[in-house]
Amino acid sequence: MRKFVLLAGLALMWLAAQATAYEIEDRRSFGPDGASRTLRIISTGDASLFEPILTSFLQSEPNLRIDYVVASSTQLSRAIHEDGAVMDVALSSAMDLQTKLVNDGYALPHRSNATSSLPTWARWRDHLFAFTQEPAAIVLNRAAFDGLPMPRTRQDLIALMRANPDRFEGRVGTYDVRQSGLGYLFATQDARSSETYWRLTEVMGGLGVKLYCCSGLMIDDVVTGDLAVAYNVLGSYAQARPEETQIEVLLPEDFTTVMLRTAFIPASSELPDIAGRFIDHLVTRQWDNAPGLSQVFEGAELTRDDQALRRIRLGPGLLVFLDGFKKQAFFEEWRSAVLQ
Amino acid sequence: MTGAVRKKGSIRRRLIIQLLGGAALLAILMFVVVRLYARDLAADSQDEILSASVTSILDAAAVRNGTLALDIPYSAFSMLGNVSDDRVFYTVTRNDAFVTGYQDLPTPQQGRISETRFRTATYRDVEIRMVTAARRLSIAGVPEVVEVTVAQTRDGLRQTLNEISRTVAMFGIGFFLLAAFLGVLAAQSAIGPLRQLAGSVSRRGPEDLRPVTARVPEEMAPLVAALNSFMSRLKASLTRSEDLIAEAAHRVRTPLATVRTQAEITLRRVDKPENRQAVREMIRAIDESSRAAGQLLDHAMVSFRSEHLETKGVDLCRLASDAVERLRPMADLRDIDIELTLPGEPQILRGDAILLQSALLNLLDNAIKYSPTDSTVRVVVSGDGTAGRVMIRDSGKGFALGELKTLTQRFVRGGNTSGVVGSGLGLTIADEVARAHGGSLKLENAKEGIGGCASLSFLLASR
Ligand SMILES: Nc1ncnc2c1ncn2[C@@H]1O[C@H](COP(=O)(O)OP(=O)(O)O)[C@@H](O)[C@H]1O
Numbered sequence: 001m002r003k004f005v006l007l008a009g010l011a012l013m014w015l016a017a018q019a020t021a022y023e024i025e026d027r028r029s030f031g032p033d034g035a036s037r038t039l040r041i042i043s044t045g046d047a048s049l050f051e052p053i054l055t056s057f058l059q060s061e062p063n064l065r066i067d068y069v070v071a072s073s074t075q076l077s078r079a080i081h082e083d084g085a086v087m088d089v090a091l092s093s094a095m096d097l098q099t100k101l102v103n104d105g106y107a108l109p110h111r112s113n114a115t116s117s118l119p120t121w122a123r124w125r126d127h128l129f130a131f132t133q134e135p136a137a138i139v140l141n142r143a144a145f146d147g148l149p150m151p152r153t154r155q156d157l158i159a160l161m162r163a164n165p166d167r168f169e170g171r172v173g174t175y176d177v178r179q180s181g182l183g184y185l186f187a188t189q190d191a192r193s194s195e196t197y198w199r200l201t202e203v204m205g206g207l208g209v210k211l212y213c214c215s216g217l218m219i220d221d222v223v224t225g226d227l228a229v230a231y232n233v234l235g236s237y238a239q240a241r242p243e244e245t246q247i248e249v250l251l252p253e254d255f256t257t258v259m260l261r262t263a264f265i266p267a268s269s270e271l272p273d274i275a276g277r278f279i280d281h282l283v284t285r286q287w288d289n290a291p292g293l294s295q296v297f298e299g300a301e302l303t304r305d306d307q308a309l310r311r312i313r314l315g316p317g318l319l320v321f322l323d324g325f326k327k328q329a330f331f332e333e334w335r336s337a338v339l340q
Numbered sequence: 341m342t343g344a345v346r347k348k349g350s351i352r353r354r355l356i357i358q359l360l361g362g363a364a365l366l367a368i369l370m371f372v373v374v375r376l377y378a379r380d381l382a383a384d385s386q387d388e389i390l391s392a393s394v395t396s397i398l399d400a401a402a403v404r405n406g407t408l409a410l411d412i413p414y415s416a417f418s419m420l421g422n423v424s425d426d427r428v429f430y431t432v433t434r435n436d437a438f439v440t441g442y443q444d445l446p447t448p449q450q451g452r453i454s455e456t457r458f459r460t461a462t463y464r465d466v467e468i469r470m471v472t473a474a475r476r477l478s479i480a481g482v483p484e485v486v487e488v489t490v491a492q493t494r495d496g497l498r499q500t501l502n503e504i505s506r507t508v509a510m511f512g513i514g515f516f517l518l519a520a521f522l523g524v525l526a527a528q529s530a531i532g533p534l535r536q537l538a539g540s541v542s543r544r545g546p547e548d549l550r551p552v553t554a555r556v557p558e559e560m561a562p563l564v565a566a567l568n569s570f571m572s573r574l575k576a577s578l579t580r581s582e583d584l585i586a587e588a589a590h591r592v593r594t595p596l597a598t599v600r601t602q603a604e605i606t607l608r609r610v611d612k613p614e615n616r617q618a619v620r621e622m623i624r625a626i627d628e629s630s631r632a633a634g635q636l637l638d639h640a641m642v643s644f645r646s647e648h649l650e651t652k653g654v655d656l657c658r659l660a661s662d663a664v665e666r667l668r669p670m671a672d673l674r675d676i677d678i679e680l681t682l683p684g685e686p687q688i689l690r691g692d693a694i695l696l697q698s699a700l701l702n703l704l705d706n707a708i709k710y711s712p713t714d715s716t717v718r719v720v721v722s723g724d725g726t727a728g729r730v731m732i733r734d735s736g737k738g739f740a741l742g743e744l745k746t747l748t749q750r751f752v753r754g755g756n757t758s759g760v761v762g763s764g765l766g767l768t769i770a771d772e773v774a775r776a777h778g779g780s781l782k783l784e785n786a787k788e789g790i791g792g793c794a795s796l797s798f799l800l801a802s803r
């Protein structure tokens with residue numbers, strides 16, 4: 001009896017350790033209660049955003065439950081990389097971290113008709129698959145631009161902000177790249193694309209830029225008018241709120257960085273077959289017509305081709321920005337631009 | 341006479357097997373060599389791009405504010421991604437102390453600082469290729485060595501190699517098939533002359549012992565020379581025995597004629613019936629012997645003359661009427677009437693008149709011999725412009741159908757000869773003469789079911 005208590009205690013402690021090793025933001029279950037199998041999905045996307053995808057998948061998989069865990073991209077990476085959490089699918093917008101996990105061997109390969117019909121830029125090594133394209137947008141408060149022409153490029157925005165410092169002082173926002181993986185990804189890609197990024201950052205720094213952790217909060221502040229400009233906001237989140245008429249979503253015409261939301265099957269998966277079918281479901285976009293969802297991914301057709309769109313390339317190039325030295329150097333430069 | 345030939349192997353099969361074996365060996369050799377070469381090439385190109393990556397990282401290493409700054413260029417890794425989907429690992433050390441990258445990467449190949457070093461190792465259970473280079477920097481006045489290693493898995497290499505292997509294998513198989521096809525052709529043509537020789541020798545008539553004069557390949561010259569000398573020896577011995585027979589027949593015939601004359605004189609002198617009978621028997625036996633000797637002579641002559649055939653225009657009608665005139669006395673003895681039918685036109689063929697005459701005489705002789713007394717023998721000459729024919733028909737018992745094939749052989753006599761004198765050479769002579777002239781002898785029975793019918797056909801000389 002004492003032995004049993006001891007064992008039970010140990011087991012509980014182990015479970016606790018498992019549960020607390022990485023931080024989760026939300027946890028939801030979908031599917032019938034008595035289902036014999038549970039597909040574990042760890043994702044950086046809100047449950048509400050993914051619900052239509054999950055329920056449409058469950059229709060073709062009776063007897064399956066989905067355990068949907070929401071975590072930040074760094075926590076997701078940590079869960080798989082350090083904690084060895086048992087997960088069947090990992091969905092994330094942080095392409096660099098996803099690439100590194102796959103590169104370092106934490107993923108299982110998956111080949112199917114669905115994945116081989118993807119364009120080559122939407123998959124890497126038969127391990128990592130892109131299933132949405134989401135542009136980094138500039139969200140503007142219409143009222144704040146009253147009497148001014150609406151900017152169409154970064155250069156327009158720089159000129160407007162320089163010409164009207166009073167109007168924009170303390171009313172511009174962007175990601176804190178030190179906190180947000182996605183913000184860092186956008187910033188590094190922007191910096192790679194054009195020097196304009198640094199000029200813009202300096203101008204924003206001069207106006208006392210506010211720093212954010214997430215797109216949602218930035219949009220909220222633009223809606224209320226606390227912010228006149230939010231730079232590098234996930235376009236899909238902004239477009240998901242069409243009721244907010246006081247905001248304008250700008251995809252800059254000089255160049256628009258496009259992030260690919262990607263999925264892979266972690267090596268720890270216990271249901272790789274079902275996980276593979278789930279990935280097929282994601283990439284074939286069978287959920288495209290699910291109500292309320294098309295708006296979220298509007299303008300994100302994987303096949304859309306546009307001169308100004310700069311799709312972030314999957315592949316080892318993304319590893320560069322995860323290098324400690326590189327990151328430090330970038331942070332330094334960014335800080336000196338933002339905190340003058 | 342043709343005994344079974346004992347066979348051992350086949351030159352053609354052996355040739356084909358050897359050629360196919362050689363082709364297969366060459367195809368495999370080509371596959372292996374090309375694969376090895378392709379492997380080297382692919383490995384070299386991976387080494388090259390890894391070296392370029394290492395160099396670009398090393399170039400970015402700099403001393404800033406007295407510390408090491410290492411701003412890895414985006415292109416350092418993205419260029420690796422351009423070539424293949426292989427996984428990339430790297431590590432940077434400073435005076436052998438880890439700075440950034442993958443700390444657990446296998447230690448690089450040791451060597452001089454100025455050298456680019458290569459190593460193949462296993463990392464996280466997969467094969468990787470590592471390229472390492474170093475550079476001396478002076479940090480805060482102290483010389484230090486910064487070493488960069490970039491490594492890549494070799495999936496792309498393997499895939500390229502598999503593709504090349506597949507292509508080369510296809511080439512190899514194609515090459516083999518082509519070589520096999522050519523090999524079979526070569527084997528076929530190599531034994532071609534042998535087949536030709538065998539064919540031409542076996543198509544020859546039984547008496548044809550001329551040397552082989554067709555051109556043959558060098559390798560077959562000894563065989564043909566041996567064959568020719570064998571045939572000439574055979575021919576010499578045949579000629580000798582034929583000469584002997586002719587000589588013997590001649591020597592027997594002359595004294596026999598004397599004996600016959602004496603026997604006839606004696607027959608006139610003796611009166612006692614039993615003595616007369618004995619002498620008649622004697623004369624019959626003498627006749628038989630001299631006939632046989634005559635036919636032996638004729639046969640020897642036919643053999644000789646048909647080999648050195650001297651051809652002139654000969655009219656079948658004249659030959660037939662001459663033969664009929666010659667044998668009419670003998671037919672009269674048996675009360676046999678000979679009826680000769682000739683066409684309006686002469687039937688000219690090119691040939692040896694003496695031989696043709698001998699053939700006709702033998703056939704007509706048979707017809708008279710094997711007919712009942714007081715009957716008619718019909719001799720019909722006909723022609724259609726290209727072929728001429730002499731048909732000799734009697735009303736005897738005819739040929740026994742079962743014997744037709746053998747009757748033309750030497751000394752073979754039929755089963756219907758009881759009491760009829762003969763040597764079994766008549767049809768042999770007729771047949772040989774016909775064949776020497778490119779014609780044929782045909783034996784059959786008259787339509788009514790009785791009566792032998794022998795006919796000689798020849799191609800006529802074109803006018
Ligand atoms: N006109 C014929 N009618 C029937 N049988 C014949 C006739 N001519 C030849 N034969 C048969 O063919 C055999 C061979 O003929 P041949 O060679 O002339 O020899 P031979 O007349 O000396 O017997 C004869 O023995 C005879 O049986």
Ligand SMILES: [Mg+2]
Binds near residue numbers: 763764765766
């Ligand atoms: Mg005869």
